[in-house]
Amino acid sequence: MHAPCSPVTARWLPWGVALVAAVVFFTNLGGPLLFDEDEPKNAVCGREMLERGDWVVPTFNAQLRVDKPILIYWVMLVSYSLFGVNEFAARLGSSLAGVGSVVMTYHLGRLLLDRWAGALGATLLASGLMFAALSRASTPDALLICCTTAAFLAFVSGISRLRGGSFSGDGSALLRLSETPLPRVSWIAMYAAMGMAVLAKGPVGVVLPLFVIGLWASLVDIDPSSRTPVGLWRGVLHGLGRRLAPARLLRILLSLRVLPGALIVLTIALPWYVAVGLRTDGAWLAGFLGGHNVGRFMQPMENHRGPVIYYLVAIMVGFFPGSVFLPASITSSVLRVRGADPQRPSLGFLLCWIGGYVGFFTLAATKLPNYVTPCYPAVALVTGCWLVRACRLELPPLRRLRVGFSAFGIAGLAVGVGLIVLASTLLKADPWIGLPAVSAMFASTAALVMLYRNNRPRAMACFATGCVLFTTATVSFSAYRASPYQEGPRLAERIAAFEAGAPEPTRVALCGYFTPNLVFYLGRPVEQIGADAIADYLAGPSPGVVLVPGDVFEQIEPNLPEGATVVAEEKRFLRRNGRVVMLSKSPAIVAAAQSEAVIR
Structure with a gap:
């Protein structure tokens, strides 16, 4: 990291970061069971569309699903057709997209900063827990x-072409976006990626990338050397007047080719939105655009709310282990943007990327940690840039490096201890679930030893390797050990055992309780009924079971119909005292349950 890349190294670096990403994302990918709630909902939706041969209308549990647009389901339809309906096939598209995002992050770093910053930033992105x-x-x-990162990469590539191959230029006078349009291939690729992002998750796929680019073009992409009036307020007003002058903003819009770009986005995304609107008489559009976009922004849904600092905390946790250096990295980048640093345009763009997403979703009433993950590539590159400068001795942050490496080991140990406590108290599982702590402790110690020997590049290599090992162990091994304790797959297994050899499937209903995992692992829709309908349901013409949570069962037990028997119980996942009770009146199911109890 001390010297520029050799041609051989430059050629292999993108393959190296792709390999790192593949290790993190594909190791034991199909091993862990699907985790409630979102995973099985999306996986079941893809399966039901495959069974119907329908590529337009998404449904879950035989009901219209308005939560997400179509792209994830199209990817699943292809994957299911190739590999069957299983955990690996359901997750494959996300893993491939993750690898693509990591490789594109490397190329963004190469154009914005340098190859080493891109490689280290891409590695930190791949090892971020949330990503x-x-x-x-x-x-x-x-x-x-992936689509958002592709849009930003197309934009950055276009600006770099205008500036001789580097986003920050070569030190000569820079061509500004307000002075010259993007190259045609760049803006076409940028808007095409935004169109795919709209199919992935709706209007945020085009609104936020354009907001970030506009923020950078209007506030940062301006000559900082021009003189401003003396005095704080006169200087601020003069600066805003220059940056937000209507004529300048109009030139930026024209350079971005917004109108033809909008046509590209609509050409890609609109046909499906029109088709699903027609097929559902507008119900999907009303539910998604009205409820899950405007509604989530205006008021918290499903009690997902948080304070102003919510996303600052979410990024510190979600970007761990790389986040141990994030505060220092952000502070350094802000100071460099405020000065006359040669990389001011690049760092300013990354800060606008981060600030645009964090600021927008901080204003939204509904808050979830995954909302700001499209800015994680920028977070990773800012951190990677700071660490590379530390390796090159451009900064004297020896104490900060010690603190960061120590924090990695301590926090990794805390995660391991937390997983062990979780395993012993809520899951009754073995303590090996805390294995990731070992890699964090070893990597932290090795990095500190290398730092003591004044070998910063090797210290950074130990840290990066530890990040990859820690995250890989967490998402592949710990998740694999924990997932079987979810009650949904266990209940589905019980029901499958009861109906073994039966002439028809068992009817299944849930009362006061729902777990999407049950629908996936049962392989068919289930019903939801009220407590007053339990008697009629159990008295139906074919064998049936009703699942109720323990607290509801205690309330309705005195009024259960004669012959209703508890045929199974399962502990609820991550709840100390929660349980699910399975009721049935079918003689065959009751006999099977009694036989199973004797065998156990």
Whole structure:
């Protein structure tokens, strides 16, 4: 990291970061069972569309699903057709998108900063806990991040072409976006990626990338050397007047080719939105655009709310282990942007990327940690840039490096202890679930030893290797050990055992309780009924079971119909005293349950 890359190293670096990402995202990908709630909902939706041969209308449990657009389901349809309906196939698209995002992050770093910053930033991105989890989950987040990163890469590539191959230029006078349009291939690719992002997760796929680019073009991409009036307020007003002058903003819009770009986005995304609107008489559009976009922004849904600092905390946790150096990295980048640093345009763009997403979703009433993950590539590159400068002795942050490496070991140990406590108290599992702590402790110690020997590049290599090992162990091994304790797959296994050899499937209903995992592992829809309908349901013409949570069962037990028997119980996942009770009146099911109890 001390010297520029040799041609051989430069050629192999992108393959190296792709390999690192593949190790993190594909190790034991199909091993852990799907985790409630979102994973099985999306996986079941893809399966039901496959069974119907329908590529337009998404449904879950035989009901219209308005939560997400179509792209994740199209990816699953292809994956299911190739590999069957299983955990690996459900997650494959997200993992491929995750690898793509990591490789594109490297190329963004190469254009914005340098190859080493891109490689280290890409490695930190791949090992970030939240990003790794989403790249191994059957959710649309990884696809959104991939499309958004592709849009930003197209934009950065276009600006770099205008400036001689580097986003920050070569030290000569820079061509500004307000002075010259983007190259045609760049803006076409940028808007095409935004169109795919709209199919992945809706309007945020185009609104936020354009907001970030506009923020950078208007506030940062301006000559900082021009003189400003003396005095704080006169200087601020003069600066805002220059940056937000209507004529300048109009030139920026024209350079971005917004109108033809909008046509590209609509050409890609609109046909499906029109088709699903027609097929559902507008119900999907009303539910998604009205409820899950405007509604989530205006008021907290499902009690997902948080304070102003919510996303600052979410990024510190979600970007761990790399986040141990994030505060120092952000502070250094802000100071460099405020000065006359040669990399001011690049760092300013990354800070606008981060600030745009964090600021927008801080204003939204509904808050979830995955909302800001599209800015994680920028977070990773800012951190990678700071660490590379530390390796090159451009900074004297020896104490900060010691603190960061120590924090990694301490926090990793805390995660391991927490997992062990979780395993012993809530899961009754073995303590090996805390294995990731070992890699964090070893890597932290090795990095500190190398730092003591004044070998910063090797210290950084130990840290990066430890990040990859820690996250890989967490998302592949610990998740694998914990997932079987979810009650949904266990209940589905019980029901499958009861109906073995039966002429028809067992009817299944849930009362006061729902777990999407049950629908996936049962392989068919289930019903939801009220407590007053339990008697009629159990008295139906074919064998049936009703699942109720323990607290509801205690309330309705005195009024249960004669012959209703508890045929199974399962402990609820991550709840100390929660349980699910399975009721039935079917003689065959009751006999099977009694036989199973005797065998046990």
